[in-house]
Amino acid sequence: MILQTLAALGPQHGYSIAARLEQVSSGAIQLNMGTLYPGLMRLEAKGWIAAKWAHTESKRRARFYELTAKGRKQLRTERAEWLRMAGIMAKVLE
Amino acid sequence: MREWIWRVKAMLRRDRMAGEKAEELELHISMEIEAGLRQGLSAEEARRRARIRLGLVSEGVESAREELGFRWLDGAAADLRHAFRALTRNRGFGTVAVLVLSASVAINTLIFCMLDGVVLRPLPYRSPKQLVRLYDSTAGAPKFAMALGRYLDYRASAKSLESIALYTGGSMELTASRGHSKQLISVAITPDYFTVLGKALFLGRAFTAADLHAGVRNVIISYRLWRDRFQSDHAIVGKTIRLDREPWTVIGVAPDRLQHVGGDYRSPLQGETVDIWAPLTLDGPEMMIRAWHFCNAVARIRDGFTETQARKELEILAARYSQRYPDFGKWTVRMEPLLNEVTGRSRQVVWLLAAAGGLVLLVACANIAGLCLARAVTRQKELALRRALGANRWQLIRVGLTENLLIGVAGAIFGLLLANAGLPLLRQLLPADFPRAHEIALSGMAAAFAVAIAIATVLIAGLLPLGATNTLQSQRATSGRDSRRMRSVLVAGEIALAGLLCAGALFLLRSYWEIGARDHGFNPAGALTFHLKVPATGDAKPGTLARVYGAIVLKIGQIPGVASVGASTNLPWSGYEENSGFEIVGEPADRNNDKGGRYQAATPGYFEAAGMRLLAGRFFDRARDARGQPFTLIVNDALANRYFPNGKALEAELRIAGKNRRIVGVVEGIQDSPADLDTKPAFWFPLEQGEYDSLFFAVRTSVDPASLTPAVTAAVHGVDPELALDEIRTLESRADSALAGRRFALWLFQSFAILALALAAAGIYGLLAYAVQQRHKELGIRAALGASRMDLSKMILSDGLKMAAAGACFCLLLIPLGGSLLRAFLYNVKAFDVWTIVAAPAVLLTVSLLASLGPARSATRSDPACALRED
Numbered sequence: 014m015i016l017q018t019l020a021a022l023g024p025q026h027g028y029s030i031a032a033r034l035e036q037v038s039s040g041a042i043q044l045n046m047g048t049l050y051p052g053l054m055r056l057e058a059k060g061w062i063a064a065k066w067a068h069t070e071s072k073r074r075a076r077f078y079e080l081t082a083k084g085r086k087q088l089r090t091e092r093a094e095w096l097r098m099a100g101i102m103a104k105v106l107e
Numbered sequence: 108m109r110e111w112i113w114r115v116k117a118m119l120r121r122d123r124m125a126g127e128k129a130e131e132l133e134l135h136i137s138m139e140i141e142a143g144l145r146q147g148l149s150a151e152e153a154r155r156r157a158r159i160r161l162g163l164v165s166e167g168v169e170s171a172r173e174e175l176g177f178r179w180l181d182g183a184a185a186d187l188r189h190a191f192r193a194l195t196r197n198r199g200f201g202t203v204a205v206l207v208l209s210a211s212v213a214i215n216t217l218i219f220c221m222l223d224g225v226v227l228r229p230l231p232y233r234s235p236k237q238l239v240r241l242y243d244s245t246a247g248a249p250k251f252a253m254a255l256g257r258y259l260d261y262r263a264s265a266k267s268l269e270s271i272a273l274y275t276g277g278s279m280e281l282t283a284s285r286g287h288s289k290q291l292i293s294v295a296i297t298p299d300y301f302t303v304l305g306k307a308l309f310l311g312r313a314f315t316a317a318d319l320h321a322g323v324r325n326v327i328i329s330y331r332l333w334r335d336r337f338q339s340d341h342a343i344v345g346k347t348i349r350l351d352r353e354p355w356t357v358i359g360v361a362p363d364r365l366q367h368v369g370g371d372y373r374s375p376l377q378g379e380t381v382d383i384w385a386p387l388t389l390d391g392p393e394m395m396i397r398a399w400h401f402c403n404a405v406a407r408i409r410d411g412f413t414e415t416q417a418r419k420e421l422e423i424l425a426a427r428y429s430q431r432y433p434d435f436g437k438w439t440v441r442m443e444p445l446l447n448e449v450t451g452r453s454r455q456v457v458w459l460l461a462a463a464g465g466l467v468l469l470v471a472c473a474n475i476a477g478l479c480l481a482r483a484v485t486r487q488k489e490l491a492l493r494r495a496l497g498a499n500r501w502q503l504i505r506v507g508l509t510e511n512l513l514i515g516v517a518g519a520i521f522g523l524l525l526a527n528a529g530l531p532l533l534r535q536l537l538p539a540d541f542p543r544a545h546e547i548a549l550s551g552m553a554a555a556f557a558v559a560i561a562i563a564t565v566l567i568a569g570l571l572p573l574g575a576t577n578t579l580q581s582q583r584a585t586s587g588r589d590s591r592r593m594r595s596v597l598v599a600g601e602i603a604l605a606g607l608l609c610a611g612a613l614f615l616l617r618s619y620w621e622i623g624a625r626d627h628g629f630n631p632a633g634a635l636t637f638h639l640k641v642p643a644t645g646d647a648k649p650g651t652l653a654r655v656y657g658a659i660v661l662k663i664g665q666i667p668g669v670a671s672v673g674a675s676t677n678l679p680w681s682g683y684e685e686n687s688g689f690e691i692v693g694e695p696a697d698r699n700n701d702k703g704g705r706y707q708a709a710t711p712g713y714f715e716a717a718g719m720r721l722l723a724g725r726f727f728d729r730a731r732d733a734r735g736q737p738f739t740l741i742v743n744d745a746l747a748n749r750y751f752p753n754g755k756a757l758e759a760e761l762r763i764a765g766k767n768r769r770i771v772g773v774v775e776g777i778q779d780s781p782a783d784l785d786t787k788p789a790f791w792f793p794l795e796q797g798e799y800d801s802l803f804f805a806v807r808t809s810v811d812p813a814s815l816t817p818a819v820t821a822a823v824h825g826v827d828p829e830l831a832l833d834e835i836r837t838l839e840s841r842a843d844s845a846l847a848g849r850r851f852a853l854w855l856f857q858s859f860a861i862l863a864l865a866l867a868a869a870g871i872y873g874l875l876a877y878a879v880q881q882r883h884k885e886l887g888i889r890a891a892l893g894a895s896r897m898d899l900s901k902m903i904l905s906d907g908l909k910m911a912a913a914g915a916c917f918c919l920l921l922i923p924l925g926g927s928l929l930r931a932f933l934y935n936v937k938a939f940d941v942w943t944i945v946a947a948p949a950v951l952l953t954v955s956l957l958a959s960l961g962p963a964r965s966a967t968r969s970d971p972a973c974a975l976r977e978d
Contacts, residue, residue: 031135032142073134075131076127076131
């Protein structure tokens with residue numbers, strides 16, 4: 014999900030990722046900090062996203078996360094996998 | 108992989124990262140608040156909602172830290188802190204465990220140092236594995252010195268040898284500028300000696316074939332001699348020094364710390380033992396070249412050849428040589444790796460001690476395991492609590508293991524300190540002729556070994572009780588019986604192992620006593636001995652040396668307090684091994700059955716001074732055995748019994764080196780070394796009827812022999828002030844050194860046995876004391892029901908004795924096995940030695956009983972009222 018958000022919007026900081034997810038899911042997904050940030054670190058450790066310090070529009074220092082090439086690839090496979098699973102689930106439940 | 112690198116990097120700068128995370132999270136919250144404000148909430152309300160939605164900053168930081176993988180590190184640090192606190196709180200457990208561990212680690216480290224220095228470390232030569240010692244060999248004398256002729260043949264023809272050299276030891280008198288001369292240890296060598304070892308000279312050149320002629324007086328001196336005696340004179344090559352009263356030219360200086368190859372026969376020990384190298388003269392009659400065996404051979408196998416190939420080739424060459432010169436014996440060749448020859452018998456001693464040290468370590472391990480078990484039981488409540496709070500099995504084990512690890516580290520450190528302190532003591536205990544003793548040092552390897560065994564011991568000791576009793580599984584806090592049984596088994600095992608060590612010590616002690624009680628054929632007490640070499644200058648007339656020796660004997664005989672004095676080519680137990688063949692006059696020569704014996708020479712008075720016993724005939728005397736008189740001979744009983752089974756040795760004639768000599772006396776034989784079972788045939792010429800330049804003197808005194816040293820020295824210098832006496836010591840101390848190897852093994856074994864016994868006793872004591880404490884209610888109730896103090900103490904004592912008996916039984920099974928392992932070190936003691944089989948269990952039971960007395964006493968103090976009041 015985080016990867017998709019980054020893919021869609023480009024480099025983002027933590028708050029905007031959370032806000033975007035909440036907005037897209039119409040409030041169904043609310044990430045608190047204890048979930049969001051460890052998740053971001055996991056992705057960073059795996060090398061799927063890269064992070065750097067930059068300034069927001071409101072001129073505040075924030076850490077911006079960006080998708081790496083590896084992350085993009087990972088996103089594609091995960092997405093395909095998920096869609097496949099969702100398709101199966103949909104069929105089963107029909 | 109990359110993920111791990113990232114994590115490690117993150118871990119290294121985790122404080123900064125935590126700060127960054129906190130900043131990031133603060134920003135997140137403030138943005139949330141701003142979003143709230145935009146929705147028209149009050150500042151207070153916006154903050155409240157943000158908090159509710161997002162949780163606490165600190166919580167976020169915490170979970171981020173965990174994600175980074177700090178949990179493991181933090182956990183380990185916490186475990187360490189906890190273990191340290193627990194150990195300092197429970198000092199008794201920690202102290203005992205560290206003491207036990209460090210003592211056994213120290214012992215094993217010292218033994219490892221010996222093993223490393225003596226057996227494992229390669230010899231300090233180029234590719235030492237290619238070095239071999241070569242011997243002339245027959246069935247009767249498997250490792251005999253090499254004849255010059257065979258050396259020349261091998262050197263010319265053997266393709267599998269890169270180089271071969273001969274050497275034969277002696278001594279030379281270095282004339283001092285002022286005062287008395289000094290005896291130097293010299294070795295005569297052939298040109299390739301330094302090439303074989305792969306060592307280049309420090310200064311000058313090595314010998315060449317041109318040096319190997321009589322009358323060539325070129326020498327190579329040792330680095331030490333060059334430095335100490337010649338003030339590191341860089342221009343020494345070409346200068347002349349006076350040796351044996353003649354001018355010799357220094358042609359080279361050996362490299363610093365060059366270690367001589369060593370050998371049992373006519374050679375200084377392996378190590379930095381040689382002062383001077385002289386050329387080995389190859390001139391001489393064919394008899395000397397082909398029939399005399401007096402040289403050690405060392406060779407280097409050529410690259411690309413195996414030892415077997417080299418041996419095969421030399422065997423062929425040896426057979427061809429024997430065919431070509433049938434008059435000089437049918438010798439074959441024997442090849443042994445140099446390292447084996449250098450370490451010799453002490454290899455066995457070292458491995459034996461290593462085995463004994465290993466047993467001590469096992470006992471220590473069992474002891475610590477017992478302690479851990481006791482501790483695991485007492486902390487069962489704590490563990491149950493931890494479990495209830497959600498600790499998993501691994502976390503519970505980890506707590507105990509971390510504690511043990513701390514003990515292990517402390518044990519290793521103290522053990523190393525102890526070993527370091529014990530090393531000088533070990534060196535003192537080592538026999539003077541122990542091979543490679545100079546290599547024994549506390550090396551990095553030894554330190555690593557100490558740490559490894561310390562950690563292994565505590566980990567095994569920590570895991571053993573876990574695996575066996577599963578104290579962690581039981582939720583109940585009452586698996587006391589299980590663990591007590593386990594501890595009983597451990598203690599019984601300790602007792603059995605300690606008993607085995609005791610039995611080993613007893614075996615060695617019995618052998619030592621047996622040897623001490625043996626009649627050795629001479630009397631070591633009350634005699635002073637020294638070595639003297641009277642240099643034979645080229646222009647001396649035959650008989651000169653004997654006259655000098657005769658004068659010295661006379662002069663010493665005049666000293667008040669001297670009962671008798673004499674000189675001989677060797678003293679008892681000095682490792683002398685010169686042999687000569689002979690024929691019995693009147694018996695047909697038998698080529699297939701060579702007769703021979705140790706050839707020695709002695710002055711009148713020598714046999715009396717050494718305290719040897721005459722069995723028949725007479726000793727030498729001044730008149731009848733003088734120069735010019737008919738040739739005479741004294742033989743020992745071994746020679747008389749072997750070659751004259753009819754008992755008619757006296758007055759028989761032996762033909763030795765072309766001369767007939769009449770046997771005038773038969774003396775009781777002396778073994779080559781104290782524990783030898785048989786005596787070698789031997790005979791003595793009268794000294795005056797031959798030429799000998801290097802002799803040992805024996806002076807039997809009616810006063811303390813050592814007190815006569817100045818008088819004896821003065822007497823020698825009264826004859827010739829330039830003579831250099833060396834090795835001045837009592838005959839008793841010489842005899843003692845012949846036993847030093849055995850005493851060394853015995854002492855170490857004894858101390859191991861005592862340590863193991865102490866550990867086993869501590870084990871019994873600990874277990875019983877613990878049992879008394881645990882059962883104090885039961886004991887109290889028994890006391891209340893009328894059990895007498897005697898009954899209570901009997902109960903505890905019988906517990907202790909049961910363990911001891913179990914251990915002793917097991918030990919009894921092992922004793923014959925231990926005895927057969929020790930066989931090489933035993934004298935007149937069988938592997939099934941009754942004394943040992945009775946004494947070892949007796950010692951075990953006594954020690955166990957003593958160790959049980961304390962707890963038994965405390966059991967009698969059980970107070971019924973106290974037991975009933977509790978609960």
